[in-house]
Amino acid sequence: MPPASPPRRGPRPPRVLVFDSGLGGLTVLGEVDRVRPEAERAYVADDAVFPYGDLPEPALVARVLDVLAPLVDRIRPDAVVVACNTASTAVLPPLRARWPELAVVGTVPAVKPAAAASATRRIAVLATPGTVARDYTRDLVRAFAGDCAVDLVGAKRLAALAEAALRGEGLDDAEVLAEIAPAFVDRDGRRTDTVVLACTHYPLLVDVFARVAPWPVAYLDPAPAIARRLDAVLAERGFAAARDAPLRPGPVVFTSGRAPGPALARALAARGLVPA
Numbered sequence: 602m603p604p605a606s607p608p609r610r611g612p613r614p615p616r617v618l619v620f621d622s623g624l625g626g627l628t629v630l631g632e633v634d635r636v637r638p639e640a641e642r643a644y645v646a647d648d649a650v651f652p653y654g655d656l657p658e659p660a661l662v663a664r665v666l667d668v669l670a671p672l673v674d675r676i677r678p679d680a681v682v683v684a685c686n687t688a689s690t691a692v693l694p695p696l697r698a699r700w701p702e703l704a705v706v707g708t709v710p711a712v713k714p715a716a717a718a719s720a721t722r723r724i725a726v727l728a729t730p731g732t733v734a735r736d737y738t739r740d741l742v743r744a745f746a747g748d749c750a751v752d753l754v755g756a757k758r759l760a761a762l763a764e765a766a767l768r769g770e771g772l773d774d775a776e777v778l779a780e781i782a783p784a785f786v787d788r789d790g791r792r793t794d795t796v797v798l799a800c801t802h803y804p805l806l807v808d809v810f811a812r813v814a815p816w817p818v819a820y821l822d823p824a825p826a827i828a829r830r831l832d833a834v835l836a837e838r839g840f841a842a843a844r845d846a847p848l849r850p851g852p853v854v855f856t857s858g859r860a861p862g863p864a865l866a867r868a869l870a871a872r873g874l875v876p877a
């Protein structure tokens with residue numbers, strides 16, 4: 602018998618919905634665009650409820666399901682990318698249970714690569730307060746960084762600062778430094794050499810981090826790994842990649858209904874997003 606070939610979905614490109622509480626998921630969209638430029642993609646920012654960092658878990662799960670339900674009905678995506686660590690700590694099983702036919706790709710803090718790369722054996726996980734508190738993150742640390750000193754740092758305002766920067770508002774370096782400083786630890790002969798960016802907003806500020814940080818470290822962004830995972834699940838579903846395809850403009854949905862200001866509108870347009 603000839604080997605079974607993967608199911609073919611015909612010539613249509615995959616439909617991908619990228620979701621975050623706000624604009625942080627744009628850092629993931631950029632990588633998705635690199636590996637799957639042919640995708641019909643839509644971006645959803647739940648700015649009506651942003652930030653998710655302090656939401657209790659049941660409220661978070663209910664909110665994400667409420668936001669996604671009408672969009673899944675309307676857009677009929679082949680895959681949903683939960684481009685938010687905070688949401689991914691809680692919503693992936695409920696999403697998969699609600700839409701079993703949908704590929705759900707979540708965001709996993711890069712604890713494993715950080716532990717593998719650290720020479721000093723001290724790493725930090727910089728995230729929202731919700732992400733650092735959840736078992737999802739603590740289990741990752743236990744499983745993959747058992748022989749490292751790991752500092753879990755819940756930053757209260759950093760995601761909002763990243764949003765402000767993207768809106769073209771000025772950034773106060775001292776405020777950024779106050780948020781990231783607890784991730785830099787020099788204790789017991791081990792100094793932090795690797796910081797896991799465990800909130801998709803933070804790569805938006807990585808140049809600022811590098812400028813204001815007490816010493817240089819490696820910053821790990823999960824976006825390339827998320828995009829690779831999406832690429833693999835789409836391929837499993839019969840969607841061959843077209844790496845050289847031109848990027849398709851796609852809609853951006855803000856749950857607040859607010860129109861983006863000029864600086865943000867430019868940043869969105871530069872990423873091929875147009876207000877829905």
Ligand code: DGL
Nearest residue numbers: 625652653654686687801
């Ligand atoms: N971008 C989100 C994350 O990756 C969080 C921002 C927030 O809503 O607090 O965790």
